[in-house]
Structure formats: C-alpha cells, structure tokens
Amino acid sequence: MTTYNIDSKGTACPGPITDLIRAYRKASNGDIIILQATDPGVIPDSKAWCGMTKNELVGTKENKGEYEVTIKVTAKK
C-alpha cells in the first residue's frame, strides 16, 4: 500500500481536484491519497468526486483555512 501526500495549498479550483486525479491515476486499490489544500471548495468537491467514482472518503479536516482530505482508493479497475 502506498500513501500519496499531495500538497495543493495555494492552488484554487480546479487545482486541488486536478492534483487529486493526477495522484489517483498512479494509485492502486488500497492506496491512500492525502490531499492538502487551502481552497475551501476542496472538501465538497472531494466528497462529490468520491461519491461519483465510488472511492472511499476516509475523512476530512479543517484548521485555520487549511483543509486535508484523506481518500482510500477502492474503485480502480
């Protein structure tokens, strides 16, 4: 299992999701992607993306304008 730490801090929509998908393309089922961003859209956008793609949203955190989204890759074919 690989953990991908993605730093998208300072980017704006659609930067964080573009970075997430770049990591996802390299990942395999069971891998973890941790996406850090400052764009406030990253949490709803990541939730929607996980819902659409059937990957698992493990959790989200917010701290003073910084956001962290953890996703377990479960839907790679």
Add this chain to the structure above:
Amino acid sequence: MPGGNSFNIVMATGTAEKLLMLGVLTQTGANLGMPVRIFVTGTALKYFKKDGFKEKPVMPAGFEDYMKNLVAGLDKLRTDNWHKMLETAMETGDVKIFGCSLMSSALGWKKEDLDPMIDSIVGATDFMIQSGGGQTVIL
C-alpha cells in the same frame, strides 16, 4: 446521437472572467472523465486566433475595480491561466474545441489562422449533433 454524456460549452464572450471560467469548467469536465465539446464563437474567437491567447483579455465593462481586485487575488494563487487549463484538459481528457464557421467566414479566418487547439471549423449543425443530449452552457 454522439456526445450523449458530454459537457458542452458555447464560448461566445471574450472577456477575462469568461475565459477563466472556460478553463475551469473544461478542466473540471476532463477531471471527471466527461467528454467536453467547445464551440468558440462571437468575441471569444479573437482569443483563439493563432497566438491570440497571448493578448490580455478584455475586462467586462462596469466591473473595473472588481476585476482589478480579482486579478490581483488570482495572481497570488497557484492557478494556471485559462489557456494552460485548456491544454492540460486536452492532454488528460476527451476535449475538442471547434471554431464557428459563420464568424470565421465573416473575419476571413481559415483553420490555419486559428490556435492549433481548434480541432476544426464547423457550423452550428455539426456542433449540435456532436453535443446532442449532453448539457450545454453558454459563456
């Protein structure tokens, strides 16, 4: 009809905020695996002439102060410009951009006069058939 689940954009207005939104929506559609079909017409076609993207886009009239603040804020973010977003979307997704035949004819522009990212010059009929069934937004 082809393009049943595609996301379609009629890009008609060549102002700075609409060009940026074109980049954002196209990149997002490509991220989500949607085919994206773009029909460039009206004043937007100016920025799809060869090297036209290098020109500073027109600011929308009446929003000068707002746009000044917006541009200053965007400059502080790690955000690609609209043309780079289109390039990235075309590299990673199924994105096709078409030039409007009416506007091209009126301006005397041929395919070779346009940005290489323009797939071809087509009429509204071809675009509507290619994008049939998918949702379409007009910018």
